[in-house]
Amino acid sequence: MSASGIRVALGLPAAGLALAALAVAGLPAFYESFLYLIFSWVALATSWSFLSGYAGYFSFGHGAFFGAGMYTTAALTTMFELPFLATLPLAGALAAALAAGIGAVVFRVRRLRGELFGLLTLAVGFVLATIVLNTPIDGGPGVYLSGVPLPRLLASPTGTLYLLGLGLAVATVGTAYAISHSRLGLGLYAIHDDEDVAELKGVPTLAYKLMAFALSAGIAGVAGGIHAMYVSYVTVGETFSITVPLYVVLMSVLGGARHWLGPAVGATLIASSLYVFTGGQQAVLGRALVALVLILVILLLPEGIVPAALARWRRWRPRPVEVLAPPAVAPAAVAPAGALGCHDVWRAFGGIQALRGVSLSVEPGEILGLVGPNGSGKTTLINVISGYYPADRGRVTLGAETLTARPAHEIARLGVGRTHQIPRPFAHFTALDNVALAATFGPGRVSPRQARAEAREWLAFTGLGRRAAARPDELNLHERKFLELARALAGRPRVILLDEVLSGLNPAEVASAIRLIQQIRERGVAILFVEHLMRAVLELSDRVVVLNEGEVIAAGAPREAMRAPRVVEVYLGKAHVA
Amino acid sequence: MPSLTLLGQAVVSGLLAGGIYALLALGLSLSWGLLRLVNLAHFALALLGAYLTYQLGTALHVPPWAAALAIVPAFFLLGLAFHAVFAYFRVSEFGSLLVTFGVAVILESLIQWFWTADYRRYETAYATASARVGPLYVPTLELLACLTAAGLALATWAWLRFTYVGKALRASAEDPVIAAAFGVNHRRQAFLLSGVSAAYAGIAGAFIALISTLAPSQIWAWVGVVFAVVIIGGLANPIGALLAGLLVGVSESVTMAVVAPAWAPLVSFSLLILILILRPGRV
Secondary structure, eight states, X not given: OOHHHHHHHHHHHHHHHHHHXXXXXXXXXXXXXXXXXXXXXXXXXXXXXXXXXXXXOOOSOHHHHHHHHHHHHHHHHHHSOOOHHHHHHHHHHHXXXXXXXXXXXXXXXXXXXXXXXXXXXHHHHHHHHHHHHHSTTSOSSOEEOTTSOOOOSSSSHHHHHHHHHHHHHHHHHHHHHHHHTSHHHHHHHHHHHOHHHHHHTTOOHHHHHHHHHHHHHHHHHXXXXXXHHXXXXXXXXXXXXXXXXXXXXXXXXXXXXXXXXXXXXXXXXXXXXXXXXXXXXXXXXXXXXHXXXXXXXXXXXXXXXXXXXXXXXXXXXXXXXXXXXXXSXXXXXXXXXXXXXXXXEEEEETTEEEEEEEEEEEOTTOEEEEEOSTTSSHHHXXXXXXXSSOOSEEEEEETTEEOTTSOHHHHHHHTEEEOOSSOOOOTTSOHHHHHHHHHHHSTTOOOHHHHHHHHHHHHHHXXXXXXXXXXXXXXXXXXXXXXXXXXXXXXXXXXXXXXXXXXXOOHHHHHHHHHHHHHHHHTTOEEEEEOSOHHHHHHHOSEEEEEETTEEEEEESHHHHHHSHHHHHHHHOGGGOO | OOOHHHHHHHHHHHHHHHHHXXXXXXXXXXXXXXXXXXXXXXXXXXXXXXXXXXXXXXXXXXXXXXXXXXXXXXHHHHHHHHHHHHHHHTOOHHHHHHHHHHHHHHHHHXXXXXXXXXOBOOOOTTTTOEEEETTEEXXXXXXHHHHHHHHHHHHHHHHHHHSHHHHHHHHHHHOHHHHHHTTOOHHHHHHHHHHHHHHHHHHHHHHHHHHSXXXXXXXXXXXXXXXXXXXHHOTTOHHHHHHHHHHHHHHHHHHHHHTOGGGHHHHHHHHHHHHHHHOGGGO
């Protein structure tokens, strides 16, 4: 565990115990209620950030899950006379199941990102409110919980609720820390920056989004269960009002939704300032003031208070730039798994037939050059092999494994690495973290810590040893191209698909890239090399396949294949066919 | 099963209610589709327009059409100012949702400060007037609102389709860099569009003042339904917004008549979810 990890692992429970001791020693009931509300908001805002902050899927459905929890507890304690504490896990489970169900439908729609997801989740609250209002769960008049016995954790009821709220808040913030430093958190951050690339690097995006959504909703459900007891009179109007979903967003964004502690800080600030303005016209003024603060924060500190403060702190105490020495030999790779094979692969986009029965194979340690004019289907083939597009017909195999019909992240884990023609680094990750992500989720399945160690070696190997701490927007094109390459290599691929890695590089950079590709081949990796730069194709390729309009028109040794009459015709026109 | 007359009446009131939805959805659809701004403040602006119409009418006895003549240009200017802030800070699509939410809350507080949270009703002589078509009643004011929505939708459609400004706006929404390379001055047109969108909120507000009972929290009651209308109609598609508004209005009102009034809120969201799952490429 890192030093900051130990600090959090000790500090968080210590803070919790200190606050608990405060209540045991006897805190006035007013403060217990006030602090309970803050704890409740901390738990809600922090749990919201699991999916919405880390992965960037803003949900306005948190109020619905909170409300589902409230009504679960209200209904079970009054209609079935279940003990209050026993209803809390059920409240959480029901909310989590609801989120998982919604996610299972919604996350399958590929283009459903950002604000559309937000509006759909907003609808969930309205739908749930209508159902509760029209069924015996409520039916209209609201549910009284005043007769439900509250277990006596402390002498006073407010003390008991204070302890429950405190426990939930501490547990939630602890979970937030654990997630943000785990494989799950890393995957969620990557989804936020570029979901397609995350999937292609081996992140099981669907499963991770569902997990984050269910966990986040589950905590909101438990918070709702406790809150039902706190308000002791549950109504549809209050429960499903716009307040919860919107305040949760505000608190998280104010504090910094991508940081584990950000939402807790935002929740404390907003919940306390709301408390100052209670009652009558003052409450109106307070609400307007909070809204004004929100606007100013979004405009001036779009990343939130905690990240902005951390950035200032780091600027104040700059750390020395780390220079990584190039390794003597290239880092370890996974043993070759057999040849990559495409067997009669077809793919159409609407009426355009992009691939018409392409068959080819690449042996371990071989470089196959794939050339052809623009629009001939080279990149489409890479997209089909890596699982970004499904093939309409035909099969892609790696050794004995069939790759077709598998999700992209499984294909990545089986050892297919790729680069993108236009580099697509994760914008909020440093160069090192970009590479470490690929190492974490690649076929090596190494721990995040081991992944960082390997990532350092790959950065040094690709000549980016000085740029480990740089963000992608600080890198030039050549560095971004090499970062793309380092990221593909870090997954320890058995096959690597290089999509025009040389385009836009100057002659010296091309020469160093060619040396790098030769070193990769020496380690037994099968390389599919898409390139327009003919000198590099002829120099590197063992064999060449020429595509035109989705069809293989020539294959064989590089110079012979390029001299085939059909190839000359396609490239230069019929007149030049000698 | 309700009688045929009841069903017919439900369809008529649904169409008329749909007109108001469409009126609100128009401006929203334009700014979301062409400026990539999700403008929650649109609802607050419309309600502010309604309260101003109410205030001018009850305190100063200004007739609603005259009030609208003053409010609409004022809102146009407000829209320009609004866009100046967005352009200066380069607010992202999601940031715009949060900022305009903040603006909506401030406007709601402002309304509550001046007019309190009590319900307000603008009583006019013609508020209850209605025409009779066979066995069906058609309230005149709502018919006028619905026709205004249809007229605005058609005019906006023609504006986007046939004028240089409209084409330039659509080109910039598609690909701002290429559009700029062809000499499209997106900044100026974005201001214009933002102003137009706010002016539409003013028009909607005048009708809302005449037709419905006013309360500050009304802002949030519209959000769900109108966003559903915008998405169902397709972004930046005025005719789509109009048709979607009518569709949602009729579905809601028929549900009220056939099932029970309380289930009506489910209708728009069920439609929305169905459309999103069946036609995910719409937005």
